[in-house]
Amino acid sequence: xxxxxxxxxxxxxxxxxxxxxxxxxxxxxxxxxxxxxxxxxxxxxxxxxxxxxxxxxxxxxxxxxxxxxxxxxxxxxxxxxxxxxxxxxxxxxxxxxxxxxxxxxxxxxxxxxxxxxxxxxxxxxxxxxxxxxxxxxxxxxxxxxxxxxxxxxxxxxxxxxxxxxxxxxxxxxxxxxxxxxxxxxxxxxxxxxxxxxxxxxxxxxxxxxxxxxxx
Numbered sequence: 001x002x003x004x005x006x007x008x009x010x011x012x013x014x015x016x017x018x019x020x021x022x023x024x025x026x027x028x029x030x031x032x033x034x035x036x037x038x039x040x041x042x043x044x045x046x047x048x049x050x051x052x053x054x055x056x057x058x059x060x061x062x063x064x065x066x067x068x069x070x071x072x073x074x075x076x077x078x079x080x081x082x083x084x085x086x087x088x089x090x091x092x093x094x095x096x097x098x099x100x101x102x103x104x105x106x107x108x109x110x111x112x113x114x115x116x117x118x119x120x121x122x123x124x125x126x127x128x129x130x131x132x133x134x135x136x137x138x139x140x141x142x143x144x145x146x147x148x149x150x151x152x153x154x155x156x157x158x159x160x161x162x163x164x165x166x167x168x169x170x171x172x173x174x175x176x177x178x179x180x181x182x183x184x185x186x187x188x189x190x191x192x193x194x195x196x197x198x199x200x201x202x203x204x205x206x207x208x209x210x211x212x213x214x215x
Contacts, residue, residue, distance in 0.1 A: 001108045001132060003171065006037075006045040014039040015070045015173040018136065022109030025052025032060040032107040033083070034127065034136050035173060038072030043080060056081065062105060063087040064138025065124040070173060088116065089123035099125060110134075115162060117142075119155030126162065133168030133182070143170070143178065143189050151193045159190045 006017040014037035022029025031051050036042065051057040058081040063071055066089040077083065078094060085096035086105060099105070101116035105127065112127040117140040127136040135142075142159060167182040178185070 001110045001129070001134070003108075003134070004049055006033075006042045006049075008037065008039040008045075009041040012039040013069055014042075014073075015139075016171070016175075017042050017045075018171060019046065019049055019051075019058075020107040020110075021049075021051060024109075025050070025055060026109065027055065029055070029109045030060050030106045031055060031058055032062055033058055033077070034062050034107070034171070035064055035070040035138065036061060036073040036077050038069055040073065040076060042073060043076065056083075058083045060107070061085045062099075062107065062127065063089070063092065064126070064136065064140075064173060065089065065121045066091055067121060067139070070138065087123070088114075088125050091123075101125075112136075115158055117155060117158040117162075119152055119158075126158070128162070128165055128167070130165065133166050134171070135162065135165070135167045135169065135182075136171045137173070139173045141189075143185050147192045147195055149193065156190070156194055159186070159193060163187050163190050 001023060002021040004019040006019055008014055015035050017037040018034040020032045020034060046057050061077060061083050086099050087096055088099045090098060099114050103114040105112050105114060110129045110131055112129045115126040115128055117124045117126045120139040124138055124140050126140055163186050167186060170178040170182055
């Protein structure tokens with residue numbers, strides 16, 4: 001799997017746009033945009049990407065949620081590439097595939113688990129690949145939870161589920177990826193967010209389910 005960050009003009013507020021490709025750009029790989037942003041320069045970046053000979057540059061779009069800085073470019077992306085569009089929200093304009101918690105989506109040459117993660121929005125999802133430990137989180141505050149914040153139960157349950165995965169790379173809707181101490185940082189964020197809601201026994205259970213962390 002290859003994950004490319006699409007260039008933007010830096011003149012328009014937009015999310016990070018990721019193009020997920022197969023390692024060798026085989027015909028069965030699914031060239032996928034994770035979010036589309038709202039900067040038209042992304043289209044130029046896609047045109048320069050090594051998406052494979054004989055392959056359609058963008059075959060699929062997966063949206064982490066329906067906020068405009070993640071979705072506004074979608075009409076132009078549809079016009080240019082006519083991809084299938086996958087989203088949790090039923091409000092995305094045009095035909096698309098509705099995502100559900102636990103679904104599996106192929107992106108590039110890898111499968112990703114859909115984890116419904118309400119909190120930042122009611123339609124937020126994270127996308128997790130077990131083989132390479134990749135996690136796309138959109139704007140879900142998986143590493144920025146605090147002991148003084150208020151978090152809905154659905155978000156806490158999702159974050160607990162994520163903590164039970166082996167995460168080695170985290171890609172955000174805004175900001176640079178994190179590639180070090182991911183499991184440890186996720187677990188600490190979960191403990192802070194859950195606060196007094198967790199009994200000592202529940203904390204031990206989460207610790208037991210968490211993957212072994214590299215030193």
